[in-house]
Structure formats: structure tokens, C-alpha cells
Amino acid sequence: MKISKVHYEGVVVVVEIEEKEIVIKAIDENVNQIHELIQQKIQIWLDYVLxxxxxxxxxxxxxxxxxxxxxxxxxxxxxxxxxxxxxxxxxxxxxxxxxxxxxxxxxxxxxxxxxxxxxxxxxxxxxxxxxxxxxxxxxxxxxxxxxxxxxxxxxxxxxxxxxxxxxxxxxxxxxxxxxxxxxxxxxxxxxxxxxxxxxxxxx
Known part of the structure; x- marks a missing residue:
């Protein structure tokens, strides 16, 4: 895990860069999957429900x-x-x-x-x-x-x-x-x- 220290108003803030990037990637992938499922749901609705x-x-x-x-x-x-x-x-x-x-x-x-x-x-x-x-x-x-x-x-x-x-x-x-x-x-x-x-x- 890559860790960097950022000084902000005299306070040292530890930023866990690598872990944050992993979380962002996981969230983005989940959002993309949800988006694909919604598009699939809309297509089913157009084909069979409407x-x-x-x-x-x-x-x-x-x-x-x-x-x-x-x-x-x-x-x-x-x-x-x-x-x-x-x-x-x-x-x-x-x-x-x-x-x-x-x-x-x-x-x-x-x-x-x-x-x-x-x-x-x-x-x-x-x-x-x-x-x-x-x-x-x-x-x-x-x-x-x-x-x-x-x-x-x-x-x-x-x-x-x-x-x-x-x-x-x-x-x-x-x-x-x-x-x-x-x-x-x-x-x-x-x-x-x-x-x-x-x-x-x-x-």
C-alpha cells in the first residue's frame, strides 16, 4: 500500500493512495454494471411490457x-x-x-x-x-x-x-x-x- 503524508494547516494527513484507488475502481465498476442492467431492463420493458x-x-x-x-x-x-x-x-x-x-x-x-x-x-x-x-x-x-x-x-x-x-x-x-x-x-x-x-x- 502506498502511503503519502500531506500537510494541511499544520496537521499531517495520511492519505492511503493505493487503497483509495482500489475503492474508486470498485465503485465505478459497480456503477457500470448497474447501468448495463438498467439498459437491459429498459430493453426488456420495450420488447415485452410496453x-x-x-x-x-x-x-x-x-x-x-x-x-x-x-x-x-x-x-x-x-x-x-x-x-x-x-x-x-x-x-x-x-x-x-x-x-x-x-x-x-x-x-x-x-x-x-x-x-x-x-x-x-x-x-x-x-x-x-x-x-x-x-x-x-x-x-x-x-x-x-x-x-x-x-x-x-x-x-x-x-x-x-x-x-x-x-x-x-x-x-x-x-x-x-x-x-x-x-x-x-x-x-x-x-x-x-x-x-x-x-x-x-x-x-
């Missing part, structure tokens, strides 16, 4: 839920509900990417091939289902709503998507999703009840 029946299903699931919400939404609370909905989107996407990268599950027939998530679920079905539940009987117990939502998504929605072969669990069980879905719903409920929304001003 315009397939399950791709069109994904497009429909990306549009229809928002149309339904637009029709049934509480107009006076639209901004507040959207605020909660966007929060759900962010959490859902982050958890989905994490689960995919850790090998807990993966998706096939993606609407967008370069994203390791299922857009219709994270950006549409999850947030819309939650914000509709939030506006239905808003004084009803949020805990009961959260549990009901978690049971439906974990034991009905997830198995359905796995049955039609869009979603594939690897190191995951449906029951693991229940507490996560409960937490997401309760956090969305908390966000939807916030009142610190003063108007923007120049001060």
Missing part, C-alpha cells in the same frame, strides 16, 4: 383513482387532503425503493421501467385510498380506520397483485406490511389535522 395488458392496467390504475377522488373530494379540504396524500406518496416510494433494493420484493410490468417501484400503487392507489378514508366520517376512530386499511391492503391488495404477477415477494410476508400500513395511515391522519398553515407574506 403496451401489454398489464401495462395498460397500470396506466388505468394511475389515472382512475385520481379521477374518482376529484369527483368525490371534499372541495373545502382539498388542499389539506392533498398535503396528506403527497406525504403518503413520499413515504410509500421511499419504502418501496428500500424494499426492492434490499431484495424483499420486486415488481414486473412497471409503468415506468427505470423506477424500482410500482407507480400506480405508490403514487395513486395508496394516497387516494387514504385521503378518501380521511374525508369519510372524519370523526370516526382513526385507529379502526388504520387497521381496516392495513388489513385490506396487506391481505387483499398485495395478494391480488402477486396473483396477477405484477408483484413478487422474495423475503417478505403479507403480515409484515400490516404495522407499516397502520403507521402510514395514522401519520397521514396526523398530517391532515395540522393547523399551522399561515399565509405567505413578504416579512
Amino acid at each position: 403496451f401489454s395488458g398489464l401495462w395498460w392496467l397500470g396506466i388505468g390504475l394511475s389515472i382512475v383513482p385520481w379521477i374518482i377522488w376529484f369527483i368525490v373530494r371534499d372541495k373545502k379540504s382539498s388542499d389539506r387532503l392533498l398535503y396528506a396524500g403527497v406525504t403518503v406518496m413520499v413515504i410509500s416510494v421511499m419504502l418501496d425503493v428500500l424494499g426492492d433494493q434490499l431484495g424483499f420484493w420486486h415488481y414486473r410490468f412497471s409503468v415506468i421501467p427505470i423506477l424500482p417501484t410500482y407507480v400506480p400503487w405508490d403514487i395513486c392507489l395508496m394516497p387516494v385510498a387514504i385521503i378518501i378514508l380521511l374525508q369519510i366520517k372524519p370523526r370516526f376512530s382513526p385507529v379502526i380506520k388504520a387497521i381496516s386499511f392495513a388489513l385490506i391492503t396487506s391481505y387483499l391488495a398485495e395478494p391480488f397483485f402477486e396473483w396477477i404477477q405484477i408483484y413478487q415477494t422474495l423475503k417478505w410476508k403479507y403480515s409484515y406490511s400490516v404495522p407499516i400500513q397502520i403507521g402510514i395511515y395514522l401519520f397521514a391522519h396526523y398530517i391532515s389535522r395540522r393547523k399551522q398553515f399561515p399565509k405567505l407574506s413578504n416579512s
Whole structure:
């Protein structure tokens, strides 16, 4: 290992040059491999997924839920509900990417091939289902709503998507999703009840 000493503001800094170069080379090679796999994934998507029946299903699931919400939404609370909905989107996407990268599950027939998530679920079905539940009987117990939502998504929605072969669990069980879905719903409920929304001003 080649080691050099660099003087910086009177402090001797030991730079392990050779080891650093090895790490850089390993990282760059890994990035290149990932890039090649992404290109391969895009080509598979173009050849077999784009315009397939399950791709069109994904497009429909990306549009229809928002149309339904637009029709049934509480107009006076639209901004507040959207605020909660966007929060759900962010959490859902982050958890989905994490689960995919850790090998807990993966998706096939993606609407967008370069994203390791299922857009219709994270950006549409999850947030819309939650914000509709939030506006239905808003004084009803949020805990009961959260549990009901978690049971439906974990034991009905997830198995359905796995049955039609869009979603594939690897190191995951449906029951693991229940507490996560409960937490997401309760956090969305908390966000939807916030009142610190003063108007923007120049001060």
C-alpha cells in the first residue's frame, strides 16, 4: 500500500493512495454494471411490457383513482387532503425503493421501467385510498380506520397483485406490511389535522 503524508494547516494527513484507488475502481465498476442492467431492463420493458395488458392496467390504475377522488373530494379540504396524500406518496416510494433494493420484493410490468417501484400503487392507489378514508366520517376512530386499511391492503391488495404477477415477494410476508400500513395511515391522519398553515407574506 502506498502511503503519502500531506500537510494541511499544520496537521499531517495520511492519505492511503493505493487503497483509495482500489475503492474508486470498485465503485465505478459497480456503477457500470448497474447501468448495463438498467439498459437491459429498459430493453426488456420495450420488447415485452410496453403496451401489454398489464401495462395498460397500470396506466388505468394511475389515472382512475385520481379521477374518482376529484369527483368525490371534499372541495373545502382539498388542499389539506392533498398535503396528506403527497406525504403518503413520499413515504410509500421511499419504502418501496428500500424494499426492492434490499431484495424483499420486486415488481414486473412497471409503468415506468427505470423506477424500482410500482407507480400506480405508490403514487395513486395508496394516497387516494387514504385521503378518501380521511374525508369519510372524519370523526370516526382513526385507529379502526388504520387497521381496516392495513388489513385490506396487506391481505387483499398485495395478494391480488402477486396473483396477477405484477408483484413478487422474495423475503417478505403479507403480515409484515400490516404495522407499516397502520403507521402510514395514522401519520397521514396526523398530517391532515395540522393547523399551522399561515399565509405567505413578504416579512
